[in-house]
Amino acid sequence: MNQVVVALDVGGTGMKCALVRTDGTVHHTERHPTQAERGPEAVLDTILDVASGLADKARADGLEPVAAGVAVPGVVDEENGLAVWSSNIGFRDVPVRACLQERLGLPAALGHDVRVGGIAEARLGAGQGHRHVLFVAIGTGIASALVVDGAGYSGAHGAAGEVGHIVVRPGGPVCGCGLRGCVEAIGSAKSIGRRYAERAGQPGATALDVVTRAAAGDELAATVWREAIEALADGLVTAQALYDVGVLVLGGGLAQAGDALLRPLEQAFHDRISFHRAPEFVRAGLGDEAGCIGAALLALDHLERTA
Template identity: 65%
Template sequence: MADDVVVALDVGGTGIKCALVDSAGRVRHGERHPTAPQRGPDAVVTTILDLSADLADTAGRTGLRPRAVGVVVPGIVDEASGVAVWSANVGFRDVPLRELVGKRLGVPAALGHDVRAGGLAEARLGAGRGYRHVLVVPIGTGIAAAHVVDGQVFTGAHGAAGELGHIVVRPGGPPCGCGLRGCLEAVASAAAVARRYAERAEDAAGADRVAALAASGDPVAAAVWHEAIDALADGLLTGLALFDPEALVVGGGLAEAGDALLDPLGRALRARLTFHREPALFRAALGDGAGVLGAALIAQDALNRECA
């Protein structure tokens, strides 16, 4: 009998990660393709459908049986109705992706949000495994969060839960893309760290290099790094007050700094705790594969519901 797998796609503004994943969470086949959003949203949808079909064909040729499909995308996603409501990166507006991919493959389908799906994978399969209440916070170009309880992500009434990056932590601070000033994302994201260092040092450097320079004693880098950690601690404290997690998992580009981030962040957060219980603090374990594994998990969940 053929081994059962699900088809999983993690659609980003630059690339699409694709995989065939079995019920144990093992990737049996993986691919990466460009998104090329400049072609327009209709072309991106066609690419998603074609890649899904190609992966299902690949499964059949290699003795695997595709049983469901999961797709995760950025932006605002209505997971209940399976609609990609809006995405600045890809250009989606009210695209019924779940229906489209399900019809193309003839199997149960699921549509999810990329950050929440990555958080789901970290909670079930990665650094948060074994904890019931997990808050996963990816810190990259932006900052978001996924609140996972008993292996399920809470999406909010309108699919926009977890926007931790748009908590104002520095009133009157740097402008944020959302229109406010001083949001956590505008102060402490990897992009914000790189931008602030470039402004002060008149030298371009990514957040990982800023962390290394700070560790080596560079005063400008150290000041920028300290300000980012201080702001992160303030923002995460709000997250603890709202969600009360057992485990806090930090990922994204900023987490590539490892202990240079987690050690001072843990100390700064601990110093702010009053009635809050301190969560276990971990670096994300799944890297940039978290999203596609999350897509596989929501596909498996859709299949289980269909079979129940």
């Protein structure tokens, strides 16, 4: 088995890149800065240079690169291989897949970072053994991916899974999307840090600081943390009412809080349900490599479909 896929997970600050074997195991990884401030064209050039360098590395290692997969944030048209809209990279209708295919001379696939991360968690990570998986990434923002039988659900416009923008506190704090009272405005790692920092007059406090201080008896931290857990639980109950998944896989930076997040969130979820069936609550298993491995899986799926 000497075939590999070139995989890149492009984020606002960094690119996680890998050569992944056809069974999903990783042969080689590398990381590069995105430097999004250079503009979308320069970022695309870097993506193509890094991908082509990885294909060369594969050949130098005696392996055969057979496809490429790239994951980006924002709104992604997977069918047409377009990065439609991404606020933190500045992509607007960029034909990433066509550029990759042309540069590498290999079949390529483009996917949404959280959706492919969900595919990786469902097939190879914490969601294994379940047919219906909701992967929820809680970091700067909150996004989710519904994965059924190993396939991601992207919606009619490539924009499915935005659980972070379910309004749970009408008239509440302003969200980055412009609405008020979204889950994300109260429960994202960024919001937790900001809300505590504002009320405590301590700029720079992070969500993980809030978790630690709440556990140590800081009342303000405990209040901010409880409000976040309650907002997240309200959003997830809505998601479960719609999706009825078997397992909820929690990832993103906030999942580093481990049981300090999982157990109170699970309890708050159970406090809010009636006839709904509760999913299992588990922490993501692939860490920050999920997006990169997922990009590789997407490329392999694409190969299989076009073979």
